[in-house]
Amino acid sequence: MVFRAVGAAALFVLAASSAVAQSFDPGMGGPGGPGMPGPGMGGPAMTGPGCAPGVSTSADPLLGSGDSTLSGNGGGSRFWLEAGYQAGFVSNLPTPAILATRGGTFGVQGAAGVSNALGGGSADFNTLHGGRFTAGLWLDSNHAYGIEASAFFLSEGSTSTGTGGGGVLARPFFDTSIQGQNVRILNLPGQVSGSITSSATSEFWGADLGPIVRVIETEMITLDQLFYFRYLNLEESMVVSDTVSPVGGAVTFRGQAIRSPGSAVSVRDSATTTNHFYGGGVGARLSITPGRFSASVTGKIAVGGTTESLLLDGSTTLSGVGANQSAAGGLLVPGSLSGRYSQSKLTYVPEVGVKLGFQITQNFGVYVGYNFLYMSQVGRPGGNFATSVNPTQLPSSQNFGVPFGPNPGPVQLMSSDFFMHSVGVGGNVKF
Numbered sequence: 001m002v003f004r005a006v007g008a009a010a011l012f013v014l015a016a017s018s019a020v021a022q023s024f025d026p027g028m029g030g031p032g033g034p035g036m037p038g039p040g041m042g043g044p045a046m047t048g049p050g051c052a053p054g055v056s057t058s059a060d061p062l063l064g065s066g067d068s069t070l071s072g073n074g075g076g077s078r079f080w081l082e083a084g085y086q087a088g089f090v091s092n093l094p095t096p097a098i099l100a101t102r103g104g105t106f107g108v109q110g111a112a113g114v115s116n117a118l119g120g121g122s123a124d125f126n127t128l129h130g131g132r133f134t135a136g137l138w139l140d141s142n143h144a145y146g147i148e149a150s151a152f153f154l155s156e157g158s159t160s161t162g163t164g165g166g167g168v169l170a171r172p173f174f175d176t177s178i179q180g181q182n183v184r185i186l187n188l189p190g191q192v193s194g195s196i197t198s199s200a201t202s203e204f205w206g207a208d209l210g211p212i213v214r215v216i217e218t219e220m221i222t223l224d225q226l227f228y229f230r231y232l233n234l235e236e237s238m239v240v241s242d243t244v245s246p247v248g249g250a251v252t253f254r255g256q257a258i259r260s261p262g263s264a265v266s267v268r269d270s271a272t273t274t275n276h277f278y279g280g281g282v283g284a285r286l287s288i289t290p291g292r293f294s295a296s297v298t299g300k301i302a303v304g305g306t307t308e309s310l311l312l313d314g315s316t317t318l319s320g321v322g323a324n325q326s327a328a329g330g331l332l333v334p335g336s337l338s339g340r341y342s343q344s345k346l347t348y349v350p351e352v353g354v355k356l357g358f359q360i361t362q363n364f365g366v367y368v369g370y371n372f373l374y375m376s377q378v379g380r381p382g383g384n385f386a387t388s389v390n391p392t393q394l395p396s397s398q399n400f401g402v403p404f405g406p407n408p409g410p411v412q413l414m415s416s417d418f419f420m421h422s423v424g425v426g427g428n429v430k431f
Contacts, residue, residue, distance in 0.1 A: 077138075077363070077430035077431055078137060078138045078141070078431065079135075079136070079137050079138075079430070079431045080134075080135070080136050080428060080429070080430045080431075081133075081134070081135050081136075081428065081429045081430075082132075082133065082134040082135075082367070082426055082427070082428040083131070083132075083133050083134075083426055083427065084131065084132055084133075084367070084369075084424045084425055084426015084427065085129070085130075085131055085424055085425060085426065086129075086130050086131060086132050086152065086154075086371075086422040086423065086424030087127050087128070087129060087130075087422060087423055087424065088127070088128045088129070088130055088154040088204075088420055088421070088422035089125075089126075089127060089128070089420065089421055089422065090125055090128065090154070090157075090202055090204060090418070090419070090420045091417070091418050091419045091420075092122035092123060092124050092125075093122060093123040093125070093200050093202065093236060093238065093380060093381070093382050094122050094380065094382045094383055094416065095119050095120065095121060095122055095123055095198070095200075095238070095382040096119075096120065096382065096383055097119055097120070097332065097382075097385055097387050098116050098118075098119045098120045098172055099117075099118040099119030099120075099171065099196065099198055099240055100116075100117040100118035100119065100163060100169060100170065100171055100172075100186070100196050101114050101115065101116060101117055101169075101170050101171075101172050101183070102114070102115055102116075102117040102163075102166065102167065102168060102169050102170075103115055103167065103168055104168060105168070106168065106170060106183055106185065106188075107168045107169060107170030107172070107183050107185070108170070108172065108181050108182070108183055109172045109181050110181065117163050117169060118161065118162070118163055118196060118198060119198065122382075123159045123161075123198075123200045123238075123382070124159060125157035125158070125159055125200075125202050126157070126159070128154040128155060128157040128202070128204075129154070129155050130152065130153045130154035130155055130205075130422075131152065131153060132150070132151070132152040132369075132371075132422075132424055132426065133150065133151050133152070134148065134149070134150040135148070135149050135150075136148035136149070136212070143214050143217065144213070144214050145211065145212065145213060145214070146211065146212040146214075147209075147210070147211050147212065148209075148210065148211075148212050148226070148228075149207070149208070149209040150207065150208055150209075151205070151206065151207035151208075152205060152206060152207075152371075152422075153204070153205035153206075154202075154203065154204045154205065154420070154422075155203070156201055156202070156203040157201065157202050157203070158199065158200065158201045158202075159199065159200050160197060160198070160199040160200075161197070161198055161199075162195060162196055162197030162198065163195065163196060164186070164187060164193075164194060164195025164196065165187055165193065165195065166187070167187070167189065168185075168187065168188055168189075169185075169186045169187035169194070169195075169196070170183035170184060170185050170186055170187075171183060171184040171186060171196065171242060171267075171331055173331060173332070173387060173388070173389050174387055174388040174389070175389070175390070175391060175405075176388055176389065176390045176405050176406050176407070176408060177390050177391060177392065177399070177404050177405030177406075178405070179405075182391065184242075184267070184331055184394075184396060184397075185244070186242055186244055187244075188249070190247065190248045190249070191246075191247065191248055191249030192244050192245065192246055192247060192249050192250075192251060193244070193245050193247045194242055194243055194244035194245065195242065195243060196240070196241070196242040197240075197241055197242075198238070198239070198240050199238070199239050200236065200237065200238045200239075200381070200382070201235075201236060201237045202234075202235075202236045203234075203235045203236070204232075204233070204234050204235075204420060205232075205233055206230065206231060206232035206233065206277075207230070207231055208228040208229060208230040208231070208281070208302075209228060209229055210226060210227045210228030210229055210281075211226075211227050212224050212225070212226055212227075213225045213227075215284075220288060220289055220290055221286075221287070221288055221289075222286075222287045222289075223284065223285070223286050223287075224284065224285045224287075225282070225283075225284055226281075226282065226283040226284060226285060226298075226300065227280075227281075227282055228280070228281050228282075228283070228300070228302070229278075229279075229280055229281075230277070230278075230279050230280070230281055230302040230304070230349065231276075231277065231278055232275070232276075232277040232349065232375065233274075233275070233276060233277075234273075234274075234275040234277075234375070234378055234418065235272075235273070235274050235275075236272070236273050236380055236381050237270065237271065237272040237273070237381055238270070238271050238272075238381040238382050238385075239268065239269070239270040240268075240269045240270075240330075240331075240332060240385070241266065241267065241268040241269070242266065242267050242331075243264050243265070243266045244264065244265050244266075245262075245263065245264040245320075246258065246259050246260070246261070246263060251263065251264070251265040251396075252265065252396055252397060252398050252400075253265050253316065253318040253325070253327070253395060253396065254327055254395050254400055254401070255395075255397070255398055255399065255400040255401055255402070257398075258318065258321060260320065260321050262320040263318065263319065263320035263321045264318075264319050264320050265316065265317070265318055265319075265396055266316070266317045266319065267314075267315075267316050267330045267331050267396055268313075268314065268315050268316075268317075268330050269313075269314045269330035269331055269332040269333040269385060270311075270312070270313045270314070270333070271310065271311070271312055271333070271381035271382075271384045271385055272310070272311040272313075272381060273308065273309065273310050273311075273378075273379040273380055273381045273384070274308075274309040274311075275306050275307070275308050275309075275375075275378045275379055276306065276307045276309075277302075277304055277305070277306045277347055277349065277375065278304050278305060279302040279303050279304015279305065279347070279349065280302060280303065280304060281300050281301055281302030281303065281349070282300070282301065283298060283299050283300030283301065283351075284298070284299055285297070285298040285299075286298075292358055292359045292360075293356075293357070293358055293359075294355075294356070294357040294358070294359065294365075294367075295354075295355070295356050295357070296353075296354070296355045296357075297352075297353070297354055298351075298352070298353040298354075298355075299350075299351075299352055300350065300351045300352075301348065301349065301350045301351070302348070302349040302350075302351075303346075303347075303348045303349075304346075304347060304349075305344050305345070305346060305347065306344065306345050306346075306347040306375070306377055306378060307342060307343075307344050308342060308343050308344070308345060308377075308378065308379030308413055308415065309340065309341070309342045309379070310340065310341045310342070310379055310381070310384055310411070310413050311339075311340045311341075312333045312337055312338055312339060312340075312341070312384070312411065313330075313333060313338050314328070314329045314330025314331070314332070314333030314334060314335065314337070314338055315327065315328060315329070315330055316329060316330060316394070316395035316396050327395035328395075329393055329394055329395055330394075331389070331394060331396065332385035332386050332387070332389070333385065333386065334386065334389050334390070334393035334394060334408065335393055336393055336407060336408070337386055337408060337411055341411050341413055342413075343379075343413050345377035345415055346377065347375055347376050347377040347378070348376050349373065349374065349375050349376070350373075350374055351371065351372065351373040351374075352371070352372050353369060353370065353371045353372075354369060354370045354371075355367050355368070355369040355370075356368050356369070357428070362430075363429060363430050363431065364427065364428070364429055364430075365427065365428045365430075366425070366426070366427050366428075367425070367426055367427070367428065368423070368424070368425050369423070369424050369425075369426075370421070370422070370423050370424075371420075371421065371422050371424075372419070372420070372421040373419065373420045373421070374417065374418070374419045375417060375418045375419070376417055377415045377416075377417070378415060378416065378417070378418045379413055379414070379415055380414075380415075380416055380418070383414040383416065384411070384413060384414055386408050386411075388408050388409070389408050390404075390405055390406065390407050390408060392404055392405070393407065
């Protein structure tokens, strides 16, 4: 699949170059032709009746004289800088495990009258806010070779949901000691009262740097080939926590029943993933600049490695009975699974961008744009919680500390794909 994507990017560059080249009128010249110089060649911008050498073909006085500032990255300009705001949207965070059930006698999955109350779907981060920046420099006066750097970021987004009360509420899991379904009771009328919440965060940013080679340049059309090194960073977390208090019954901490009024046992499970992508890529950018307006389409694809890191942490806390007491191990993250895990995956990252601009003066313009970016392999926290656990490792269980039955298997990092699409507005300055 990776090689097909790379081949598609190469075919895009070749097809675009061929199509634009074939559209030239030999009488008007082309790159290296009699009427118009190509990259790396001197001479007037255009020749013909009524056009004196070296005189701008633009009749707009605000655009100045010489080469059109709207051609590619600025005609006679050597340096360009873009900065703008972007509103981004990332793929939902999967939460495949059922985090809470409601109904029945004890909320056991599969029993009559039991329904899912939390989890088993995905978390939506809605709109994330950020920015996008680009800076470039032509290394020669004819705009044949240059270098460009760009960066973007989306500020941390968060989402949270929860439920409590309302009859029987429980947290389900597969009990390896009995090889069957079991639950942690959160709410049972007349016995215990409790609630559960699930929250998640996501933060994404990246940067790339590389050379530009101008393949074609006319008064209105430019085609640039891009080569770049890319770095991407995706950090996400998910926390599931509950709190249970006795109301006639008892709660359990380290295998002991607690009936004190005002006491509570809280269980917390968290998974945090960090993804670092390093890779190289190629691409192409086709720009059309009729007068003050401009439009460009950019296609890129990078291939490299992603280092996925997963941090699992679980804890159980007793409060309301003297000083707070804590023990290692939650519910979906028992004490034996807490820790950091990592792996590396081959990843490909295609990106497409579309931009529409308007040049206000010779050196300043504005734009609106859209970008779509896809990553084929990343680690995300929602699928890395354990759903099969041994209650003898859970401080909230009556069987805590009494070895019985098999322990959960080793942690295996789960990878999935990820995408971001964004819309933005900004301005550009050219010198």
